[in-house]
Amino acid sequence: xxxxxxxxxxxxxxxxxxxxxxxxxxxxxxxxxxxxxxxxxxxxxxxxxxxxxxxxxxxxxxxxxxxxxxxxxxxxxxxxxxxxxxxxxx
Numbered sequence: 395x396x397x398x399x400x401x402x403x404x405x406x407x408x409x410x411x412x413x414x415x416x417x418x419x420x421x422x423x424x425x426x427x428x429x430x431x432x433x434x435x436x437x438x439x440x441x442x443x444x445x446x447x448x449x450x451x452x453x454x455x456x457x458x459x460x461x462x463x464x465x466x467x468x469x470x471x472x473x474x475x476x477x478x479x480x481x482x483x484x
Contacts, residue, residue, distance in 0.1 A: 440469045
């Protein structure tokens, strides 16, 4: 399943990577809950002020403005449990 939200998730991943070139970012999707997970394994990145500010900016100015509330930014969890979304950038 590749829909508008999947494309949005890939755009968000690319936005993060443009700000943090070596970030370990993966996108997963929970089909049952219709939830997207943008995850990283890098604790230092995840807890950094710069990453937190970028995530908040993405939530406020991209997701929430469009009424999208099923995207979650997480640390490592969800990587193997949910379907990974593949993109050409990987």
